[in-house]
Amino acid sequence: MNYWLMKSEPDEFSIDDLQKVGQEPWTGIRNYQARNFMRDSMQIGDQVLFYHSSCKVPAVVGIAKVASQPYADFSAFDPESKYFDPKSSPENPRWQMVDISFISKLAKPVTLSSIKACPELNTMALVNRSRLSIQPVTEQEWQQVLAMGA
Incomplete structure (x- = not known):
């Protein structure tokens, strides 16, 4: 099993939103x-730290899991979507996504600070490559963040 950190802006899609819907495509x-992390390395059952970014207090706020194999990101084909990419098509998709499923909220957020x-x-990628929206997490980092959020 692999571990990941996936960022979402809470005003667009929060851990509460994921809890309500249960499972969501990560478009x-x-x-x-x-x-490439999604397409080449993510597997069903991989664990995810759900991170609220671009907000007053960025933090890991919950746990999710990868619930599907990677597949073409349909938002790239929709001219009305802010994620539209005219160079991507169903026949030759440029972008991928996976579905993620809610597991739980942390007892307390684990802030970036x-x-x-x-x-x-x-050495966590979040500290060193903080702008990347999907990042690998080691098992030791996973355990440390969960302990901090307990």
């Missing part, structure tokens, strides 16, 4: 490295 990834202050997490 709109338009970074090739993040796309607390992650940066934790010596055990100083």
